[in-house]
Amino acid sequence: MAQRSVEIMDTTLRDGEQTSGVSFSSSEKLTLAKLLLEELQVDRIEVASARVSDGEFTAVKNITEWAETEGHLDRVEVLTFVDKGVSLNWMEQSGAKVQNLLTKGSLNHLTHQLKKTPEEHFKEIAEVIAQAESMGITTNVYLEDWSNGMRNSPDYVFEFLDFLTQQPVKRILLPDTLGILTHQEAFSFIHQIIKKYPNSHFDFHGHNDYDLSVANVMEALKAGCHGLHLTVNGMGERAGNAPLASVVAVINDFMPKITIGVKESSLYKVSKLVSAFTGFGIPYNKPIVGDNVFTQTAGIHADGDSKKNLYFNDLLPERFGRKRKYALGKTSGKANIQKNLQELGLTLNDEELKKVTERIIELGDKKERVTKEDLPFIISDVLDSELHPKRVIVKSYVLTHSKGLKPSTTLSIEIDGKTYEENAQGDGQFDAFINALKKIYQKEKVALPKLVDYAVRIPPGSNSDALCETIITWQTEEKDFTTRGLDSDQTVSAIKATEKMLNLF
Numbered sequence: 361m362a363q364r365s366v367e368i369m370d371t372t373l374r375d376g377e378q379t380s381g382v383s384f385s386s387s388e389k390l391t392l393a394k395l396l397l398e399e400l401q402v403d404r405i406e407v408a409s410a411r412v413s414d415g416e417f418t419a420v421k422n423i424t425e426w427a428e429t430e431g432h433l434d435r436v437e438v439l440t441f442v443d444k445g446v447s448l449n450w451m452e453q454s455g456a457k458v459q460n461l462l463t464k465g466s467l468n469h470l471t472h473q474l475k476k477t478p479e480e481h482f483k484e485i486a487e488v489i490a491q492a493e494s495m496g497i498t499t500n501v502y503l504e505d506w507s508n509g510m511r512n513s514p515d516y517v518f519e520f521l522d523f524l525t526q527q528p529v530k531r532i533l534l535p536d537t538l539g540i541l542t543h544q545e546a547f548s549f550i551h552q553i554i555k556k557y558p559n560s561h562f563d564f565h566g567h568n569d570y571d572l573s574v575a576n577v578m579e580a581l582k583a584g585c586h587g588l589h590l591t592v593n594g595m596g597e598r599a600g601n602a603p604l605a606s607v608v609a610v611i612n613d614f615m616p617k618i619t620i621g622v623k624e625s626s627l628y629k630v631s632k633l634v635s636a637f638t639g640f641g642i643p644y645n646k647p648i649v650g651d652n653v654f655t656q657t658a659g660i661h662a663d664g665d666s667k668k669n670l671y672f673n674d675l676l677p678e679r680f681g682r683k684r685k686y687a688l689g690k691t692s693g694k695a696n697i698q699k700n701l702q703e704l705g706l707t708l709n710d711e712e713l714k715k716v717t718e719r720i721i722e723l724g725d726k727k728e729r730v731t732k733e734d735l736p737f738i739i740s741d742v743l744d745s746e747l748h749p750k751r752v753i754v755k756s757y758v759l760t761h762s763k764g765l766k767p768s769t770t771l772s773i774e775i776d777g778k779t780y781e782e783n784a785q786g787d788g789q790f791d792a793f794i795n796a797l798k799k800i801y802q803k804e805k806v807a808l809p810k811l812v813d814y815a816v817r818i819p820p821g822s823n824s825d826a827l828c829e830t831i832i833t834w835q836t837e838e839k840d841f842t843t844r845g846l847d848s849d850q851t852v853s854a855i856k857a858t859e860k861m862l863n864l865f
C-alpha cells in the first residue's frame with residue numbers, strides 16, 4: 361500500500377489565539393512552541409500575525425531565536441498581509457523566515473472588502489512575494505474565504521491559482537474561513553484543484569462552525585491535500601478550527617495510507633497545558649482530551665470490561681497518555697466500585713461492598729459526583745457506623761436560617777427507645793442544633809462532652825462536589841475523642857459527627 365506523508369501545521373498560537381478572550385504571553389508562546397515542535401512533533405507551527413503588537417513581536421523573536429539554535433526556523437510561520445512590505449519588515453526584524461500571506465480567495469471579499477480588481481490584487485501579491493524572495497523569506501499563500509470562492513466565484517479562484525502556481529510560492533493554503541463546507545464539497549473542491557495543479561502543495565484549513573471540521577479534513581485528505589491546519593483543543597475563531605487530537609486519532613485509525621509524525625502520547629499533556637494557559641476549559645466530552653471520554657459510567661460496561669474488554673474500542677486511553685476510569689454514582693453498580701477499589705488496593709467483603717454501593721447510589725441520587733478519592737472516606741464512614749450500634753438516634757430535625765432572625769432548630773431524638781423533642785436558637789444552625797441537644801440532656805441531668813475543635817474539609821484529592829467531612833473533637837473529664845461525619849451538606853455532616861459522639865461518650 362503506497363504511503364503518503366501529510367504535513368501537520370498547528371496554528372494554536374495564531375488562529376487558536378483568535379478564540380474570544382484568549383491571549384498568550386510571550387513566554388507561554390515560547391513554551392508551547394517548544395512542546396509542539398519537539399515533543400508533539402507537528403511539522404510546522406504558525407505563531408502570530410505580523411504587526412499585531414509589541415508583545416507579539418517579542419513572542420516571535422523569542423521563538424525564532426530558540427528555533428534557529430535548534431534548527432527549526434523553517435518550521436515557524438507568521439501570518440502576513442498584502443501591505444507593501446510592512447509585514448515583511450516586521451518579520452525580518454523578528455527573525456521569522458516563513459510568511460503565510462493573507463490574500464483574498466473569493467471575488468466577494470476582493471470586491472467588497474479590498475475594493476480591487478483581480479489584476480490589481482495579483483500585481484500587489486507578486487510584489488510582496490518578490491520582496492520576500494529578496495529577503496530570504498519563504499512564502500506560503502492563504503486564499504481567505506476560499507470555500508465561498510469555490511462555491512460562488514470559481515473562475516476567480518482558478519484564475520488566481522493559475523497566477524499563484526507560476527510564482528515562487530512553497531504552499532497554497534486553502535481555508536474554509538467561515539466553516540461552511542459540507543464534506544462532499546470539501547472533497548470535490550480540493551480534488552478539482554489537485555487534479556489541475558498536480559505539482560503544487562496544498563494545505564487545508566478547516567473551521568468547525570457546523571461541527572464538520574474533522575469530516576472535512578478527512579475528505580480533504582482523500583482528495584489528496586498535502587497538509588492540514590489544526591489547533592489544540594479545536595481553539596480558534598467562533599466555533600474554532602479542526603481539533604488536533606481528534607484528527608490525529610482519525611488519521612491513525614481510519615486512513616492507513618496517510619502518514620503523520622505527531623506523537624499521540626503527548627496530545628493530552630499539550631491539551632492540558634493549553635487549557636491552563638488560556639483558561640479555555642476542555643469540554644468534558646471532547647474526544648481524546650475531555651475529562652469524561654475514558655470513563656465508564658454504567659455498571660454493565662465496567663462489568664463487560666472485566667470480561668474480554670467487551671466495551672473497549674480502538675481509542676485506548678493509554679495511547680494518549682491517559683487511563684480508563686470508572687465513574688461512581690447511581691448507575692455505576694458494584695463492578696465500577698470494584699474497579700476503583702482495585703486501583704486503591706482495597707478489598708471489601710460482599711456485605712461491605714453492598715453497603716458502600718448503597719451509600720454511593722444514595723449520593724448519586726442527589727446528583728452528587730463521587731470520585732475515587734472519596735471512596736476511602738465513604739468506606740470508613742459506612743463501616744464505622746456499622747461498628748457502633750446506635751443507642752441514640754437523631755430521628756428528625758428542622759433547621760431554619762432566615763434574615764433578621766436567629767437560626768433555630770426543632771429536634772427529635774431517640775435515646776434507648778424513648779423519644780425527646782426540643783427547640784432552641786443559636787448563632788448558626790449547628791449551634792442551634794447543639795443547644796436543643798443540650799436542653800434534652802439537661803432534663804436527664806447528663807452533661808454533654810464539650811466541643812473543643814471543629815474542622816470541615818473536602819476529602820483530600822477529591823475534586824468532586826459530593827462530599828464534605830466534618831471532624832469534631834470532644835472533651836469529657838476523662839478523655840478527648842474525635843468523631844467524623846460525612847455528607848454532601850456541611851451542617852448534616854456535623855450532625856452526623858455529633859450523633860456518633862452521642863453513641864460514644
Ligand SMILES: CC(C)C(=O)C(=O)O
Pocket residue numbers: 375462502504505535536537538565567
Ligand atoms: C486568517 C485566515 C487565514 C484564517 O484563519 C481563515 O481564513 O480561516
